[in-house]
Structures are given as structure tokens and as C-alpha cells.
Amino acid sequence: MPETTHAQSTQIQLASRPEGWPTAENFRTVTVDLPDLAEGQVRVANEFVSVDPYMRGRMSAAKSYVAPFELGEVMTGGAVGRVVASRAASLPEGTLVLHQLGWRDVAQADADAFRAVPELPDAPSSLYLGILGMTGLTAYVGLTEIAPVQPGETVFISGAAGAVGTAAGQIARLLGAARVVGSAGSAEKVALLTDKYGFDAALNYKDAPVREQLPALVPGGVDVFFDNVGGDHLEAAIDVMNDHGRLALCGAISQYNAQQAPQGPDNLVSFIKSSLSMRGFTLGNHLDKAGEYNQRMSQWFADGEIRYDETVVDGIENAVDAFLGLMRGANTGKMVVRTA
Known part of the structure; x- marks a missing residue:
């Protein structure tokens, strides 16, 4: 050529x-x-x-x-x-x-x-x-390194119909989560999460405040929260975290275009009462996980376990x-x- x-x-x-x-x-x-x-x-x-x-x-x-x-x-x-x-x-x-x-x-x-x-x-x-690149790796790092999911636990994912969110929901299940719940911004996306991606339940954050909707979807509480949104989603998740719950902060898209500093969550005392841990992360600090992820995801993908x-x-x-x-x-x- x-x-x-x-x-x-x-x-x-x-x-x-x-x-x-x-x-x-x-x-x-x-x-x-x-x-x-x-x-x-x-x-x-x-x-x-x-x-x-x-x-x-x-x-x-x-x-x-x-x-x-x-x-x-x-x-x-x-x-x-x-x-x-x-x-x-x-x-x-x-x-x-x-x-x-x-x-x-x-x-x-x-x-x-x-x-x-x-x-x-x-x-x-x-x-x-x-799913086979940085997007999927981000979800994997969050659920294995930052807020490790244990078999039988409940996971809540904000912004679940996006690229990282759909990857996180599937990976959480493959890591043994018993219940996976997500949020999205339309009825169509909520249906997609439950019908295609295997989420047990999902909420449309435009229907009513997340803080009002979430408790009914997680009657046993949440063990791991994977956050792509921040703001009201983070505050709602803190309300329902189980003792020793883990929160992985991946993104805060609700705040990226804010021209004034947003108000922080009003329930941070829960971190003391429930022994919670919250950790933010960026993928650049965890690229050493890429080889492990590529091996596991390649197998999951070949086995027909992954949708996108x-x-x-x-x-x-x-x-x-x-x-x-x-x-x-x-x-x-x-x-x-x-x-x-």
C-alpha cells in the first residue's frame, strides 16, 4: 500500500x-x-x-x-x-x-x-x-481492588446503563454477587438492565428522588456501591449500606458541569456508625491489573457470559x-x- x-x-x-x-x-x-x-x-x-x-x-x-x-x-x-x-x-x-x-x-x-x-x-x-478495554478494566478494578465483592453480597451501581455500569453489573454477578441493583435515566434503560444485563432491579432516577426509591429495591441493604454519578446517588447509597460496606467512587458525572461546588452528603456519620469505607480511584493507578483482567474477561467473553x-x-x-x-x-x- x-x-x-x-x-x-x-x-x-x-x-x-x-x-x-x-x-x-x-x-x-x-x-x-x-x-x-x-x-x-x-x-x-x-x-x-x-x-x-x-x-x-x-x-x-x-x-x-x-x-x-x-x-x-x-x-x-x-x-x-x-x-x-x-x-x-x-x-x-x-x-x-x-x-x-x-x-x-x-x-x-x-x-x-x-x-x-x-x-x-x-x-x-x-x-x-x-468491555474488552479500559472501560471493562475500570469496572473490574473497582469491584476487585477498591471495593471487593464477596459471594452472596448485594451491589448497587449508579449510572448502570452506561459503558462502565453495564460492565460492572455483569462483573459483579460473575464475582458472586447475589443481588445487583442499578440506576438509569429512562424506563427503557431500566428495562434493559433487568431484561438484558441480569440486574435484579433498577430505578429510574428521574421518577422520584433516589433516596426515596432505593430502600425498597435493597431490603437487605447494600454491601458494595459502585458510583459513576455522585451527588444524590452517593447520599442515597450511604443510607442503605450494611455494616462494613464498601463504596468505590469511579465517577461523578452529575457534578462535572457544575459551576458552583455541590453540597456534600448529609449522612457521613454513617461511616462511623456502620464502619463503612469509601475510596475513589482512577484507572491509571491500577494498570497492573490489566493482564489478569484480559485473561478473565477473554474467558467470560468466549463462554458467552458477556453482553454489551x-x-x-x-x-x-x-x-x-x-x-x-x-x-x-x-x-x-x-x-x-x-x-x-
């Missing part, structure tokens, strides 16, 4: 830092000519790129666990694609690869910026951005719309942008 193949790249840059909810005006779409490959470099035509809630935090200049996106630079993040030109023996043309070069249809860099992954004969390559949903938006030029939709709950399962 000649090196001139895919010699241009359409890319999405951060143009300005959002205040509150992001808008399309915070981004810029550009098309650039790619230089000839240098020795040791490859050019990759992406098949899918990922949009994720954590990206909202990186749009702010505030100090966080990872460096903010730079203005005028491409939005980085997970992507999967195929090598279309190569000057690196380790990654010949046709190799399927993962990388973190983000929102662009064609990526070009040194070979060590890419990781070859096995072909998926009966599934889309986008699963490497979801994807919300697919076509076209790199629509990556911003996909991200804005994600922030407002428009996705079921993993949100990806198909660029091929």
Missing part, C-alpha cells in the same frame, strides 16, 4: 475551555496534511474513537489526576484502527492497533505509540474501547455531537464514533 494512502487527517481540537456545560463552540475541526513517514513510524486509519465522561474534566485547566487538554491541540483518548502505511517492522500494514491519539480519522506517530491487538472474528473492533451495547455515531466530524450527547445521557452502553 503506498505511503500516500490516507495522507490527510481530520482532527478535533479543543478551541476554548467550557464554563459549565460544553458547547460545539468549544471545539474546532481541522484537516491537516501528514508528512512522509519517518523511519520507525506508522500511519493508522482509525475505525473507532472513544468519547468518555472523564474528558470533561480534562477540558478544565484546574489541577487534576491527569494533565488538562491543551488549547489548540487534538482531543486525545482511546482509538482503534488499522495500519495503512508502515516504516516499522513491528507493525506491518494491516495490523489492528489501539492508541491514545484520540479524535482524528488518521493517526501518525512512532510505532511505540500503538499497541497491536488480536482480531475479533465475530465482534467489532470497537469492543477494545469498551454500543451507541455508534458515524463520522469524525460528529465526535463533538457524540460527546455532548454522552454528557446528557444519550448513550446506552459505550459511546463510540465510527471513523472508517
